[in-house]
Amino acid sequence: MDNDSNDSMEWKKYSQSIHGNVVKTSGEIENIIPVRLEGGSLHNCAERDDRRNHAVLIMQKNQTLCFRGKCHLTCLYGRVEVMGFTIEEGQQSYPLFSPASHCPLTIRALENSDQTRDDKTEASSILKKYLTSASRKKLLKNVTSNSSIILLEPMETPLTRFLSSFTDLSELFSPPVSELMSAVLDTPLNGLGMIPLVGAIEGLKMSKSYRQALNMVVGACRGPPFTHQTPPEHMIHFGHTSCETDLERYLESLKTLWRRRSPSRETTVVINTMGWVKGFGFQLLVDMIRFFPVSHVVQLSHSGVTQCPSMTPEFLRTAHGHQTHPPAVTALDEFTESHSPPKSYTHVIVQSEFQGAGRQGTAKHQRTNELRELSLLGYLSQLQSPDPGPIRPLHTLTPYQVPQSAVALGVIHCEVVPSHMFYAANASLVALCCIGEKVSSKGGPVLLSQAPICPCVGFDPSILRNVNCLLLGAISLPSCILTTQMPYITKDYSFDLTGAGKLRVFKGLTRPSQMGN
Numbered sequence: 001m002d003n004d005s006n007d008s009m010e011w012k013k014y015s016q017s018i019h020g021n022v023v024k025t026s027g028e029i030e031n032i033i034p035v036r037l038e039g040g041s042l043h044n045c046a047e048r049d050d051r052r053n054h055a056v057l058i059m060q061k062n063q064t065l066c067f068r069g070k071c072h073l074t075c076l077y078g079r080v081e082v083m084g085f086t087i088e089e090g091q092q093s094y095p096l097f098s099p100a101s102h103c104p105l106t107i108r109a110l111e112n113s114d115q116t117r118d119d120k121t122e123a124s125s126i127l128k129k130y131l132t133s134a135s136r137k138k139l140l141k142n143v144t145s146n147s148s149i150i151l152l153e154p155m156e157t158p159l160t161r162f163l164s165s166f167t168d169l170s171e172l173f174s175p176p177v178s179e180l181m182s183a184v185l186d187t188p189l190n191g192l193g194m195i196p197l198v199g200a201i202e203g204l205k206m207s208k209s210y211r212q213a214l215n216m217v218v219g220a221c222r223g224p225p226f227t228h229q230t231p232p233e234h235m236i237h238f239g240h241t242s243c244e245t246d247l248e249r250y251l252e253s254l255k256t257l258w259r260r261r262s263p264s265r266e267t268t269v270v271i272n273t274m275g276w277v278k279g280f281g282f283q284l285l286v287d288m289i290r291f292f293p294v295s296h297v298v299q300l301s302h303s304g305v306t307q308c309p310s311m312t313p314e315f316l317r318t319a320h321g322h323q324t325h326p327p328a329v330t331a332l333d334e335f336t337e338s339h340s341p342p343k344s345y346t347h348v349i350v351q352s353e354f355q356g357a358g359r360q361g362t363a364k365h366q367r368t369n370e371l372r373e374l375s376l377l378g379y380l381s382q383l384q385s386p387d388p389g390p391i392r393p394l395h396t397l398t399p400y401q402v403p404q405s406a407v408a409l410g411v412i413h414c415e416v417v418p419s420h421m422f423y424a425a426n427a428s429l430v431a432l433c434c435i436g437e438k439v440s441s442k443g444g445p446v447l448l449s450q451a452p453i454c455p456c457v458g459f460d461p462s463i464l465r466n467v468n469c470l471l472l473g474a475i476s477l478p479s480c481i482l483t484t485q486m487p488y489i490t491k492d493y494s495f496d497l498t499g500a501g502k503l504r505v506f507k508g509l510t511r512p513s514q515m516g517n
Helices: 003-007 009-017 040-045 119-127 133-140 158-164 177-182 208-217 247-259 280-291 330-335 368-383 418-425 461-466 479-484
Strands: 046-049 054-060 063-077 079-082 085-088 094-098 105-109 147-153 194-196 296-302 346-352 408-411 430-433 469-472
Touching (some): 040 046, 046 133, 054 063, 054 133, 063 079, 063 119, 079 147, 094 105, 105 147, 119 133, 247 280, 408 418, 418 469
Parallel strands (some): 296 346
Antiparallel strands (some): 054 147, 063 094, 063 105, 063 147, 063 194, 079 085, 079 105
């Protein structure tokens, strides 16, 4: 965000803590021709220790491993890159997720930073800790000055166990049908939860413009969003999958969230906007760039076409937003009393070179509603025990109980008559929120006539005592929870009963108002 924060001590300490985890500068970026590790080559450069259930892989500069599955990766020697993030020896192990819902993940070996090392001696000492004598000798033949040695271990977490308990998600970390013919099923890595893919399948492709933008904003990616959720510092519950239903509430929610940040804490903030870039969605983007003190705007494009006008500072001076209309920007003036957004910013365009960009994937778990369900299931998986064992269905967990008079109940985006409020909330997802005023009643439920914009705290046990408002939005529980874990849906149901079947729409009928005399 503001330029001064880039020089803050906190950011400098973070940069030093991940020494080397940056991409090449724009002057050093090269055209990389990767070499895919597949088939027989994997047998020659990978060995597995069945007793300790891990594998060691030797990779040469610019060799890549594209795979489906999940694992822990530790760099024992040299350097490798995953999604633009450099992992070096001496660093912690990193979890890698490559589910069927996203583009296959690719590991790429980088050039060794120190060409003066005694490769064979150091490598032999490293391999001795992880492999038997025969396996060490086989792999040692492949070690050169540009080799990287990585340790791959299986990964099982409450998240993966919880997701795998649902029938529809049991194959989430396996290759989809479209990739099965390209999967290599007989390598030392398969038993660890990794399935390598041959060159016919395109993994994540980082274009030159992507690398330049990544270097400019000093960004780092972790993988699919549902796999690495962390508690937010502040959160506002909007309660709908699309902001089109209430543009005003969406913008006011963003402003409220921004006001809750700590002004004294200098940190870099990345605003990840949505993919709606036409019509009202474009107007929202214009407002957001005006409202917040951005220093960089990164615009993503594909197929050589810009999906919306180029969001340059010059264009923004005359563009009309939803709440801001030059030259009068009343909404902006009211919001920016406490800060002065810069008059200019750096505009960066990233042009994707991935062949499938902009097209709906054919595999399962790639549609937007499926990705939202995965994120919600990933969040709910935090309720599972970290210890290995059977999955506990959500309705078997011990619930928290509070009197009706202690919390207010409100509905967002629609109107519900008071007498039907509890019917609407039954078996539904609600946001645990905190409103400023004290909730009190004479014993009955407290029903809000209008849903407020207020902080949402999730189910963090340490702050649940502050919750005094439940907001019901238009976000429904994933169907797999209702059909698999909760006793709300049954197959023993008679569709012969009056009103039990689905509604039938007779489009050919003439309405009474359309009938003549």
